[in-house]
Amino acid sequence: MKQLEYPYDSDFILRKKKAIKRELLAREGIQYVEKKIAILGGSTTSDIKQILELFLLNYGIRPEFFESEYNKYFEDAVFGNPELDEFAPDLVFVHTTTRNIARFPAVTDSPEQIDVLIEETMGRFEQIWGALAERYKCTVIQNNFEQPFYRLLGNSDFTNIHGRLNFINRLNDRFCAYAQSHRNFFINDINYISAVYGIKKWADPGDWYRYKYALSVSAIPDFAFNLAHIIKAVYGKNKKAFALDMDNTLWGGIVGDDGPENIKIGHEDAESELFTEFQQYIKAHKDLGILLTVASKNDEENALAGLARPDSTLKQDDFLIIKANWDNKDINIANTAKEINIGADSFVFVDDNPVERALVENQIPGISVPEVGAPETYIDILDSNGFFEVTGISEEDIKRSGMYKANMERAKASAQFTNYDEYLKSLEMTAEIKPFAPVYMARIAELTNKSNQFNLTTKRCSQADIEKIATDPKYITLYGRLEDKFGDNGVVAVAFGHEEDFGKDKFFHIDLWLMSCRVLKRGMEFAMMDELISEAKSRNITKIKGYYLPTAKNKMVKDFYGLQGFEKIREMEDGTSEWLLDLDKPHKSGNVAIKVN
Amino acid sequence: MTREEIYGKLNEVFQDVFDDEDITVNDSTVAADVDGWDSLEHINLIVAVERCFGIKFTMGETTGLKNVGEMVDRIIAHLG
Numbered sequence: 178m179k180q181l182e183y184p185y186d187s188d189f190i191l192r193k194k195k196a197i198k199r200e201l202l203a204r205e206g207i208q209y210v211e212k213k214i215a216i217l218g219g220s221t222t223s224d225i226k227q228i229l230e231l232f233l234l235n236y237g238i239r240p241e242f243f244e245s246e247y248n249k250y251f252e253d254a255v256f257g258n259p260e261l262d263e264f265a266p267d268l269v270f271v272h273t274t275t276r277n278i279a280r281f282p283a284v285t286d287s288p289e290q291i292d293v294l295i296e297e298t299m300g301r302f303e304q305i306w307g308a309l310a311e312r313y314k315c316t317v318i319q320n321n322f323e324q325p326f327y328r329l330l331g332n333s334d335f336t337n338i339h340g341r342l343n344f345i346n347r348l349n350d351r352f353c354a355y356a357q358s359h360r361n362f363f364i365n366d367i368n369y370i371s372a373v374y375g376i377k378k379w380a381d382p383g384d385w386y387r388y389k390y391a392l393s394v395s396a397i398p399d400f401a402f403n404l405a406h407i408i409k410a411v412y413g414k415n416k417k418a419f420a421l422d423m424d425n426t427l428w429g430g431i432v433g434d435d436g437p438e439n440i441k442i443g444h445e446d447a448e449s450e451l452f453t454e455f456q457q458y459i460k461a462h463k464d465l466g467i468l469l470t471v472a473s474k475n476d477e478e479n480a481l482a483g484l485a486r487p488d489s490t491l492k493q494d495d496f497l498i499i500k501a502n503w504d505n506k507d508i509n510i511a512n513t514a515k516e517i518n519i520g521a522d523s524f525v526f527v528d529d530n531p532v533e534r535a536l537v538e539n540q541i542p543g544i545s546v547p548e549v550g551a552p553e554t555y556i557d558i559l560d561s562n563g564f565f566e567v568t569g570i571s572e573e574d575i576k577r578s579g580m581y582k583a584n585m586e587r588a589k590a591s592a593q594f595t596n597y598d599e600y601l602k603s604l605e606m607t608a609e610i611k612p613f614a615p616v617y618m619a620r621i622a623e624l625t626n627k628s629n630q631f632n633l634t635t636k637r638c639s640q641a642d643i644e645k646i647a648t649d650p651k652y653i654t655l656y657g658r659l660e661d662k663f664g665d666n667g668v669v670a671v672a673f674g675h676e677e678d679f680g681k682d683k684f685f686h687i688d689l690w691l692m693s694c695r696v697l698k699r700g701m702e703f704a705m706m707d708e709l710i711s712e713a714k715s716r717n718i719t720k721i722k723g724y725y726l727p728t729a730k731n732k733m734v735k736d737f738y739g740l741q742g743f744e745k746i747r748e749m750e751d752g753t754s755e756w757l758l759d760l761d762k763p764h765k766s767g768n769v770a771i772k773v774n
Numbered sequence: 775m776t777r778e779e780i781y782g783k784l785n786e787v788f789q790d791v792f793d794d795e796d797i798t799v800n801d802s803t804v805a806a807d808v809d810g811w812d813s814l815e816h817i818n819l820i821v822a823v824e825r826c827f828g829i830k831f832t833m834g835e836t837t838g839l840k841n842v843g844e845m846v847d848r849i850i851a852h853l854g
Contacts, residue, residue, distance in 0.1 A: 188825040191818060195793035223814045383833040387817075394821045627813075 181235040183561040187398040201234040209239035215266035217250035219277035220391035228397050232405035236414045247695050254305040268316040274391040275322045279663045282339045299351050316361045321349045323371040326380035363407050370403045406563030416564040418468035420510045422528035428452045432483040443488030456490035458556050471499040472509045507540035525564050601770035604661040608771045610708040613647035613654040620668045629730040632691040651675045653712050657705050669693040670705050685718045703767030706741050727752035787822045801843030
């Protein structure tokens with residue numbers, strides 16, 4: 178589909194993505210390859226998935242997606258995830274960016290400390306890649322790092338070891354070395370794509386803080402297109418051959434009219450130099466195994482005379498087949514395809530003439546006919562379309578030198594977590610768990626309205642409700658804010674309930690308990706319960722009652738109170754359950770790794 | 775651009791983003807009125823509106839919008 182070929186209109190794709198998808202799926206006679214693609218994200222991936230799907234459908238690949246929970250790429254990769262196991266991905270894409278770098282060098286760090294930091298960061302990624310390779314034995318695509326949008330050290334950010342840019346460049350070198358020495362592992366070069374897009378426009382802090390998109394939403398089509406190139410190359414959807422026009426495509430002028438001595442090629446003037454660079458670009462494809470053919474409306478004699486010029490980079494020998502005649506070009510290309518026994522749809526047809534392009538495009542389904550524009554844009558438009566994306570690394574190309582061995586040893590030596598608690602401890606988590614405070618009222622109300630999954634009663638509250646509860650002495654309120662070595666997660670947990678005198682007992686009813694899914698499996702719910710119990714005891718409360726009200730979305734917390742050491746005292750037919758914790762009995766804390774207050 | 779003209783273009787954006795040619799919005803339209811207008815589609819909506827009018831909302835402007843009327847107020851302010 179033309180709208181999905183470079184130069185495409187990113188705004189159009191973003192705005193019309195649903196209509197485009199409908200149109201793609203409505204095409205007839207497309208034989209799709211079906212692939213399962215897991216996206217493990219260190220930031221929001223929703224639109225990346227949707228736009229990637231469009232480009233893949235256009236390439237004849239029908240993807241089924243698995244998306245990790247927000248920022249759960251490390252956990253899913255290293256510790257596994259039953260859902261992901263069941264999904265059995267054909268390909269895993271790890272979407273991390275410079276936003277996911279846990280620590281950058283401090284200006285006070287010594288060179289040795291920075292070396293350690295590099296090893297730590299690499300160790301983490303190598304652990305991901307190693308675990309994925311072992312568990313799924315599938316293709317892995319990993320982003321490298323984009324350059325930061327600010328430079329604390331100015332130009333020295335590049336050269337000084339304390340510079341973020343210096344640090345990122347070192348990491349990118351290491352990613353490169355890993356890719357060179359591992360099969361089925363590819364780098365999605367966002368360092369390049371973001372530079373093309375404009376580093377400052379790419380890093381849109383507004384989109385990061387509002388939506389947790391690590392790149393500007395407007396840049397997603399460029400990002401997804403680049404990623405799609407690798408995927409389609411892996412699944413054999415690359416183009417195989419060029420069909421090239423000659424006059425005003427390979428040289429300036431018309432060889433039949435102007436004579437071979439007057440066409441623009443060589444180094445005599447600007448136009449000639451421009452066409453020479455283009456010929457060099459085309460010729461370089463030969464070494465990649467791309468077949469060069471000609472489809473030109475010319476007398477063959479004139480066509481060959483053009484190529485015979487001593488300053489023509491492309492020679493007759495460079496072409497597998499030359500069709501220079503007056504037949505329609507679609508017929509010539511179809512015949513060429515038959516002669517070399519490849520599909521006509523595996524050609525890229527390059528012609529400066531829009532009429533010829535339209536004809537060929539209409540007559541040969543699946544052929545690529547880029548809108549090459551003026552001669553000075555030929556290279557960019559061919560290149561940016563990634564028709565021949567290179568992924569295959571032949572045996573000889575794999576560098577088995579010291580690098581491979583050294584990497585293996587580093588991976589072994591770097592911190593490897595043998596159990597989950599150890600991993601949790603490595604996160605260096607600290608929590609602030611306190612009664613509702615004025616500064617967080619809006620966030621607390623928002624969480625009660627947005628959280629669906631980790632939410633025991635799904636009680637929705639306005640900010641006014643929250644403020645009222647906070648001042649009521651009958652209530653215990655708690656918010657939890659969690660920080661770890663990667664940053665501050667903000668307020669992620671909320672609980673409140675009320676006291677009730679009941680004979681000699683003093684009961685406490687938990688009215689609301691929720692947690693943001695971005696901190697699942699961190700033990701935050703246990704740290705919260707510890708604080709609740711300690712506050713309840715200080716109020717001489719003897720029993721705590723918890724309630725689970727089932728909804729379509731909160732199954733994950735069905736046994737929440739059981740895990741917290743409560744006893745189930747009632748369960749209704751609709752799944753609603755009541756739980757009791759007797760504070761006179763000892764309670765074992767489930768929190769292993771979070772330092773509180 | 776008059777408010778009416780803005781609504782003309784805005785309706786097209788809504789129709790494209792939510793893939794429903796029958797959508798028309800007005801000052802009092804809120805997210806709950808439009809099928810599929812959740813937090814993720816909101817992002818696309820904002821980007822499409824920005825591109826359509828050639829403006830860029832500040833971060834603060836896009837998080838507190840109460841209804842479409844307020845969005846149009848912001849668009850008018852940007853178009854100056």
